[in-house]
Amino acid sequence: MGQVGTKDRFELVGTPPDHQEAEFADAVREGLSASPRHVPARFLYDARGSELFEQICTLPEYYPTRAEREILEDRADEIAAAIDREPTLVEFGSGSAEKTRHVIEALIARHGHLRYAPIDISRAALEASADGLLADHPELEMVGVWGEYARGLLTLERVTDSPLLVLWLGSSIGNLTHTEALAFLRDVRERLAPQDRLLIGVDLVKDPAVLEAAYDDAQGVTAAFTLNLIARIARELGGDLRPEDFCYRSRWNPDEERIESHLEVVRAHTAHIPGAKLEVAFEVGDRIHTEYAHKYTPKSFAALAADAGFAVERNWTDGEARFRSCLLAPR
Template identity: 45%
Template sequence: MISRTHSVGECGLGQGTVQTKTRHQEPRDQEQRQKGQPDQEPTKSDRLRIHNLVTRDPRTGLAEDVRKGLAASPKRFLPKYFYDELGSQLFEAICLLPEYYLTRAEEEILRNYSDEIAAAVEGKKTLVEMGSGSATKTRLIIEALLREQTELLFMPVDISASALESSSRILLQSYPRLRIEAYAADYFAGMAELEKSERGRTLALFLGSNISNFPSADAVRFLKAMRSVLHKGDALLLGADLKKDPATLEAAYNDALGVTSAFNLNVLARINRELGGNFDLRSFKHHAFYNEDKGRIEIYIQSLLDQRVRIDKLDIEVDFAEGELIHTEHSHKYDEAGIDQLANATGFVRTKTWVDSQGRFSSNLLMAE
């Protein structure tokens, strides 16, 4: 079943610093229950725990992945390296562009159907989110859940500990009946911890069409891991951008102001800043197009001339031919059949789909079987 909505919204990102706690600490109210003590109104510190599971220096990871990517054929950079401080600010700007409909369309759905989404899972619920970031759109689901239950445990997972810290403290200021148990981790490390956690009925979120950035096999792997976290009767709300006319899709990734171009080329600037590269950004350009046969936007950086680049911290020199493409990202687009295929292959069944008023984006309720 498909429902349509009739309003729009906005998006944003959060910044902050982190204070971490060990993964072995138990919530204070759980300790009180174990001791037979009555629950007390928690303070903000009682209501927030952040488990930092990120053990590798991000700069080490960048160096290793850049070395591997430049040795590959075709050359490639991983899209996770878009999001340094400048990249995150550029993405925030992308969200406001008239061509980039995805965030506004998804927020439109959540604004109009959050109560229906919350009610689709029975009983008192815990809210889980993968890749929560600033949790801007998540507020709509939090508010819907707090309208139907007296308190809520929110368990976000995000690779950025600082984003978790910042967004969590803002959420706690807004919602006194909210508790947060957060995990600074990649998706799979975070899911491994969630699988061990004690939770009641769970509604999980994977918003923003993040599933679109996975190749098909990796999308199946991710959803199977997500299914292992959930119990029968739990649900995953999966955001997915829909297939549509190529002109609309290509405009979303080739905006007139060139913000998406700057976002893509910032990967080269980041290598220059952090690894001592000497990429001349004027000698490369952003290249994005819709591959209709494969149902995906393909994003590359293209070399404009024959050139050689040195990266001091890797002690390598790399040749680029005129016209050579460096792959940075794919964004797969879905239809109902494609979403059903993903769900059925990973232990879910799609029970409801909501789309925005223009039929551009979908929020899909996948029930754990």
């Protein structure tokens, strides 16, 4: 926190680094010992991964950020008006909070004050966004929650009787399987009161060529982002894994309506990862699954929300009908 006059309006709470390191080691050991091999997508977002993802969001092929920003710019006042009283604004996976600014400013304009609680696995991202937001908005106070979404929900306590407006932007729900998304939404639903609302960014099913380009850009930034997982394992857990022994692959699966991303082995080798107490033999063509990006139709998302105990109260769509922001109300 470098800005003068903002420290008294920012509090950081969350998971100690040693606990996060143990979680990473466990996930690598379990995932690389499984069949098929996998590492959860949340571990793509260390400091370097978060930087690369911010670059991805500026790429011409990566439309979701622009489409969602358009909605939030144009509809922030309507979103702010969805809750009558001043809410506490909570955000899962806040990152730079660049898009969130539109909602923050609309809520401050409507109520004169705002408490904002971003939840992110990157401490650097939380502190950087707090520096900028608090310097620009003296009416704002922040509690940054450093950790995963579920732990963030447990960490946050309802300190007033004000309603919550929870944001889950960027179509992050797409990284979860249907089973995982349903379980997470049900968990969120259990923690919300009737007056609370959940705003979710949902990427819509569209031309496969558009989708595949968005997740495999010409500049190779998405490839670097995913290969950084291998570099992170080497940095944090030691051993001899090397990014140059892998290449990035992604494809659209029309049956599951999702992009599937993975790392493919290009050189046979045996990797030693002492921090995970693991030795892994890789053959050419072996794969490590890294990420899903599920896409939804309006009908399929409404059904998921209903199964989780929510009703879709409002929808906003960008001008090209690529992306939808859905306001969910507990039922």
